[in-house]
Amino acid sequence: MRPPLSKELWFSDDANVTETLRFKQWNGKERSIFFQPPSFYVSPEELITAENGGVSVLTGRKVVHLDVRENKVRLDDGTLISYDKCLIATGGTPRNLPAIERASEEVKKRTTLFRKVSDFRALEKLSSNIGSITIIGGGFLGSELACALGHRGQKSGLEVIQMFPESGNMGKILPEYLSHWTTDKVKSEGVNVLTDAVVKSVRYQNGKLHIQLKDGRQVQTDHIVAAVGLEPNTELAKSAGLELDGDFGGYRVNAELQARNNVWVAGDAACFYDIKLGRRRVEHHDHAVVSGRLAGENMTGAAKPYWHQSMFWSDLGPEVGYEAIGIVDSALPTVGVFAKATEKDTPKRASEETGTGIRSEHDGNEITESQSQAPESAPSVPAPAQQGESYGKGVVFYLRDNVVVGIVLWNVFNRMPIARKIIKDGEQHADLNEVAKLFNIHEE
Numbered sequence: 001m002r003p004p005l006s007k008e009l010w011f012s013d014d015a016n017v018t019e020t021l022r023f024k025q026w027n028g029k030e031r032s033i034f035f036q037p038p039s040f041y042v043s044p045e046e047l048i049t050a051e052n053g054g055v056s057v058l059t060g061r062k063v064v065h066l067d068v069r070e071n072k073v074r075l076d077d078g079t080l081i082s083y084d085k086c087l088i089a090t091g092g093t094p095r096n097l098p099a100i101e102r103a104s105e106e107v108k109k110r111t112t113l114f115r116k117v118s119d120f121r122a123l124e125k126l127s128s129n130i131g132s133i134t135i136i137g138g139g140f141l142g143s144e145l146a147c148a149l150g151h152r153g154q155k156s157g158l159e160v161i162q163m164f165p166e167s168g169n170m171g172k173i174l175p176e177y178l179s180h181w182t183t184d185k186v187k188s189e190g191v192n193v194l195t196d197a198v199v200k201s202v203r204y205q206n207g208k209l210h211i212q213l214k215d216g217r218q219v220q221t222d223h224i225v226a227a228v229g230l231e232p233n234t235e236l237a238k239s240a241g242l243e244l245d246g247d248f249g250g251y252r253v254n255a256e257l258q259a260r261n262n263v264w265v266a267g268d269a270a271c272f273y274d275i276k277l278g279r280r281r282v283e284h285h286d287h288a289v290v291s292g293r294l295a296g297e298n299m300t301g302a303a304k305p306y307w308h309q310s311m312f313w314s315d316l317g318p319e320v321g322y323e324a325i326g327i328v329d330s331a332l333p334t335v336g337v338f339a340k341a342t343e344k345d346t347p348k349r350a351s352e353e354t355g356t357g358i359r360s361e362h363d364g365n366e367i368t369e370s371q372s373q374a375p376e377s378a379p380s381v382p383a384p385a386q387q388g389e390s391y392g393k394g395v396v397f398y399l400r401d402n403v404v405v406g407i408v409l410w411n412v413f414n415r416m417p418i419a420r421k422i423i424k425d426g427e428q429h430a431d432l433n434e435v436a437k438l439f440n441i442h443e444e
Helices: 105-109 117-127 140-156 176-188 285-299 347-354 416-425 432-439
Strands: 022-024 030-032 063-067 072-075 080-082 086-088 092-094 111-113 132-136 159-163 191-194 199-205 208-213 218-221 223-226 230-232 258-260 263-265 270-274 278-281 311-315 321-326 334-339 393-400 403-410
Touching: 086 285, 105 111, 105 199, 111 117, 117 132, 117 140, 132 140, 132 218, 140 159, 140 176, 140 191, 140 311, 159 218, 176 191, 208 223, 263 285, 285 311, 311 416, 321 416, 334 432, 393 432, 403 416, 403 432, 416 432
Parallel strands: 086 263, 111 223, 132 159, 132 223, 159 191
Antiparallel strands: 022 030, 063 072, 072 080, 092 230, 199 208, 208 218, 258 263, 270 278, 311 321, 321 403, 334 393, 393 403
């Protein structure tokens, strides 16, 4: 599970966290980063003879050819494996910045593309041994890592710089006022945030990396973390004759996540047809879980379309967190309704109360009709938020043709089934202040 690599693992008190890869969720419950323990899996050699079948993982091998006519895959050592049904869940590879790709080997040696356990281990060790780290990227990964390293730097003296082209953190996701508020929150974690920063060139000189920005600003640092997005791994498309999507990237599949007769795709690499929101590609943990389950069911003949919206979440430390669902794009019109937060409106307190941590664990509950009705005596809701307010907790609706297609719950937890139902219903709403009452954001 990748999310803890930029969240909880950095807040661990365990000196051996890079070895154990165990972390405490905000509720204190301890978990491992691995989805299942090794004992869960059957060895590849025993899979055919195992009495009840099972799941087998073959490591250290790469599939280099997929023959959809013969139903066979070829591995890099020449081994052929035949299948009845095949699922492609190849994920993606982190992108790099052109300015770094053009730079010297000395620059590349001092750059981390953060994705794997080995990247976490390397960066964790580095953060104790160097003076400054610069994170390039203002999205989820960049902002979470900035907060985590900033939190650490306040104790150790590590200088943490974050830079990105947008005017605020999560600028492609959050409406501008909320993006700017979030940026102030990241700064309060000890991070030096540079907005409107486009990297022109990077060079290594006198033991330092020199980052030159297009507007003339210069930054000196010891190490760079590039968090600038993901390229889906689609190398198998050519040999298998699978269609790639020109707009979103990834393998183009139907609403049942099927690419060809016996081939399905799930996770980051799937560009799928969402029967409510149209064609999409999603790069989040919960989507990997939801789409993996759906593809698995459909491989057994279930023929279910993709309608259960996956959610995603981001925590900027234990005090600020949000959950989102649907299409959340700051280019869309938005309406935000906010309320004053109380002490319990934080990811840490929410998970302490529910006893759960990784949010997708408790996010499968369907909502009943009675839950989706606004309370009879709902308190009056203030007008949509304006610049300069304190955004303690609230709901942001994203609209397309006056229909809600995305929702961000800001420091509002355990309400995702309500958000899911609003998107599933796909209705036009005359007054979103009324819809916001469904989330009970004015409860003390």
